[in-house]
Amino acid sequence: MNRKVCIVGVGHTNFNSMTPDVSWKEFMYDACKKAYFDAGINPRKDVDSFITCAEDYWEGFGIFDEFVPDQIGATLRPCCTVCGDGIQGMANAYMQIMTGLMDTVAVEAHSKVSDLLTYGDVVLHAMDPLFEKPVSGPVERERYAGSPSYPDNNPKPLVGSTDEKERVHPYFLAGLEMQHYLRSAKVTEEQCASVAVKNKKNAFLNPYAINQADLSSEDVMSSEYLFNPLKRLDISPLVDGAICFVLAEESVAKKLGIEPIYLNGFGYSSETPWLSTRGMDAGYARQAVNMATKMAKLKDPKKALDVVEVDDRFSYKELQHIEALGLAGPGEAAQLLEEGELYKDGSLPTNLSGGSMGVGNCLEATGLQRSLEIITQLRGLAGKRQVTDAETGLAQSWRGIPSGTGAVAIFSRNPEVKT
Amino acid sequence: MSEERIEGQPKYAPGTHVRSKDIRERKITYTWWEPEAQYAFSLGPANSRFLKELKAGKIIGRTCRKCDRVIVPPRMFCDWCYDTTHEWVYLKDTGTVETFSISYLDPDAHLIEDPILVGVISIDGASPKHGFMHYFGEMKPEDLRIGMKVKAVWKPKEERVGSVTDIKYFKPLIGGDE
Known part of the structure; x- marks a missing residue:
């Protein structure tokens, strides 16, 4: 054969x-x-x-x-x-x-x-119900415009809103891992930021890539911390x-x-x-x-x-x-x-x-x-x-x-x- | 836990019965979670048009010329030949009962006094066995049979929202009703 x-x-x-x-x-x-x-x-x-x-x-x-x-x-x-x-x-x-x-x-x-209105919650749902879900908060929880339980005329950002359920956006796990990586590899946040800069620039030459941007690593560094050390522009859309x-x-x-x-x-x-x-x-x-x-x-x-x-x-x-x-x-x-x-x-x-x-x-x-x-x-x-x-x-x-x-x-x- | 034997249970099935009370009282160890999963499915051109036409009191389908097929509910592609479908075509709001079931239980398994009549209707003007599921009304359960001709009973215009339930149910088609 x-x-x-x-x-x-x-x-x-x-x-x-x-x-x-x-x-x-x-x-x-x-x-x-x-x-x-x-x-x-x-x-x-x-x-x-x-x-x-x-x-x-x-x-x-x-x-x-x-x-x-x-x-x-x-x-x-x-x-x-x-x-x-x-x-x-x-x-x-x-x-x-x-x-x-x-x-x-x-x-x-x-x-x-x-089509998925509650992305963060679905990712959170993938975590262990006994050991991880209960310690995944309390902080932000996302709400999208168009969600039946959320008014259309008042959309809130991806992260940063709170409601009574007080669940955290599970991307904090990437924050944990990045923190660990920075320490173990002796790499700086700026060096990680350069990856976002490179790839968003590469996207200009790919006709089907829609998230192209001409950024500097300072732009990435000055985007807000969402899951410290992870910043908004360190996260792919x-x-x-x-x-x-x-x-x-x-x-x-x-x-x-x-x-x-x-x-x-x-x-x-x-x-x-x-x-x-x-x-x-x-x-x-x-x-x-x-x-x-x-x-x-x-x-x-x-x-x-x-x-x-x-x-x-x-x-x-x-x-x-x-x-x-x-x-x-x-x-x-x-x-x-x-x-x-x-x-x-x-x-x-x-x-x-x-x-x-x-x-x-x-x-x-x-x-x-x-x-x-x-x-x-x-x-x-x-x-x-x-x-x-x-x-x-x-x-x-x-x-x-x-x-x-x-x-x-x-x-x-x-x-x-x-x- | 309740260890008494339940009346009528066979003797060869001994054991400890778990009651909902035991769960409420936390005699069973468990952890609880309610997923928050919400979706808004984009309907696309075929289903959007279908719902718009239902709101207007009409049933619309799509033709596939290659397969000589009239598809309802409409689709933008034909799964037989795997090509795009061709034209919109209005269909009658009458059809034939393909199959049916008379349901006596609600989802919680409670008995329903007036059974729900539900079935599949092939829509007149569409290809054979092309249609959708709906309720039947204005008939007795014992009158319902495969092959029966039926006609849509629409909600009043102002109550229609663009949904399959803009049709209330299908009733027996009596001569002259068409």
Whole structure:
């Protein structure tokens, strides 16, 4: 058995802070239709199996699995949901193809977070009910305009309002972790701020990134503390976006006449949910990259990788993740950034898509958004942000607060990664 | 905990019964949390138009020319051919009962005196088996049957808000009613 899995089609919607013009079904349809067009296939005949990455609380439906077939082309076809990030969905697609049962598998992930009025409360709901929820306050609680229990004419900011329930916004967990990271890596808040500056600037060159800004690190530093040491501009904004990939066995790509991008390796890992005892050093990323590099037979990732996308939902996360991935020594990622190595012409171009800072936090679609950038780079279609002769790239994602789950995918233009 | 045997329980099922009183009195250890999850789903063009037309007292669908299909409630894409749908088309407010159930219990499992008649109605003018769920009224439970012709009974215009309940229920269609 010498099957190889590659990406033969990608599609995505526009990304936006709100998408009131379409339902979530039409939104998903938009991304999938484009992916099938890109691959030149008819999903009703040519796709053997369909995977959506979704979590019921994000969606607002119980058993969301049952609501997906129509809009992804899967009515009366093999279809399932992976409750996790898009890269985990892609890993499942890979395994389905490797069994030989399926030759072509579609993977879709999306965020329609603008439909969710109580984002902070839903994240808080993901915390342990006995040990963590009771000590998650009392401070602010968010209320959005349009929420039935909140008057339309008096919208309050994301954080900073209080009401009788006195729950805290769970992003304080990122504040805890950042505090720990600053100390252990001997990194300054200014250095973390530079990540936000870089990625929001990168977003200018990515047509689908909407959170571009020309900031200085002073701008980030002078934004208000929300979860000290985390400031407003250290936090990526939420966006809506849907992405679909078509994965296929190599022979299908050849039949379609498509120049494939190979999925050479992947990995995913979950930390214990005990916030108080789990590591604060993104151990999930370390485990995931070990699995992925072993699978891709990648001995020296630092040398082989031409372009990298890592999770930066909070500015410090980019630095922490680069170190956890072994692409920099402990505490050295900030130095790489200062020396310009994480920019387009550096030795480790990181988050040229703009990342979560520049594109936005698209929940479970984050891993696919990162992978989309790598695939676009490897296809040579990244326009002004194109890395010359990019052959191998890595995408890494994290499921966000309060999860300790992360995934890594390694792509290249070759069936075997060139080292 | 209450350790008495409940009358009528079989002898082979001994054990300790848990009453709601035991929970109230905290004899059971538990922790409590009420999630605060609220959503406002954007409806998109198809469902927005559908609700707007219901408010006006009309039922509207979408056609898929490829599949020769008239879909109601309308959708912007067809799940059979996976292409976009084509045109808006007004449909009658009459239809056929596809299936039904007579419900005697409310969600808390209390007996309802007047049973709720609910079922699926295929709307006239749409493709076969295309329609939606609704209540039935102006009929006895024993009169309800599959294949029965029914007609929508609308709320008065000023009470309609753009909701599927702008139709109160479907009643038997009697000759000349159309």
